Amino acid sequence: SMGEGLDKIPVTENLSTIVNLKDMKPKKYYYSNLLIKSHLIFSPAPVNTTTEVNFMEKIIVLDFGSQYCQLIARRIRECHVYSEILPFDTPAEVIAAKNPQGIILSGGPASVYAENAPMCDKEIFNLGIPVLGICYGMQLMTHCLGGEVQRADKREYGVTEVQINNNSKIFEGFGDVNDFLMSHTDFVAKLPEGFENIGKTAHCPNAAMQ
Numbered sequence: 001s002m003g004e005g006l007d008k009i010p011v012t013e014n015l016s017t018i019v020n021l022k023d024m025k026p027k028k029y030y031y032s033n034l035l036i037k038s039h040l041i042f043s044p045a046p047v048n049t050t051t052e053v054n055f056m057e058k059i060i061v062l063d064f065g066s067q068y069c070q071l072i073a074r075r076i077r078e079c080h081v082y083s084e085i086l087p088f089d090t091p092a093e094v095i096a097a098k099n100p101q102g103i104i105l106s107g108g109p110a111s112v113y114a115e116n117a118p119m120c121d122k123e124i125f126n127l128g129i130p131v132l133g134i135c136y137g138m139q140l141m142t143h144c145l146g147g148e149v150q151r152a153d154k155r156e157y158g159v160t161e162v163q164i165n166n167n168s169k170i171f172e173g174f175g176d177v178n179d180f181l182m183s184h185t186d187f188v189a190k191l192p193e194g195f196e197n198i199g200k201t202a203h204c205p206n207a208a209m210q
Helices: 069-078 092-097 122-126 136-144
Strands: 017-020 029-031 034-037 040-043 054-063 081-087 102-105 131-134 148-164 177-190 197-200
Touching: 054 069, 069 081, 092 122, 102 136, 122 136, 131 136, 136 148, 136 177
Parallel strands: 029 177, 054 081, 054 102, 102 131
Antiparallel strands: 017 040, 034 131, 148 177, 148 197
């Protein structure tokens, strides 16, 4: 599934957190194959372990079966922001009542076209809350918003060279070509209306979009 591989990012007290764009700096490895509809991205950043968690800010992580779901939530907490993992089918009104600053759709092993594929409440995209889709979450967001997901002819796995659009605010300051961690079989073949491509590889035309 797209975007898995967080276990391959170096983890210390000072690395691998979720940060605001204004704090983002180029590093050797970044996290790709995600659909970004927010101002959050996985990127190394310093962590002060003595800082208290800010419970005024909250990120909801919807779990679609990713083996890295707990790690995603931990990275948010290491940034001293409260995070809460909820089932993938949590109703939009329940999420809205928690007043989160963002929603993350985790990865997972399923395909959006598979029978009984896990689906979120589509109303979460109408809440006015930033949403970050990782791996299966990217594909699901694409599927729900009118894009197209297809089976790839060649699976990408491991460190992969990605060409990015430096005109994107998300990737501002990055080099033209970066090494990203990839693991996916399905890919986004057609972007949903209103989205633009901001990254591609030799085999994946839409490695990142916003």
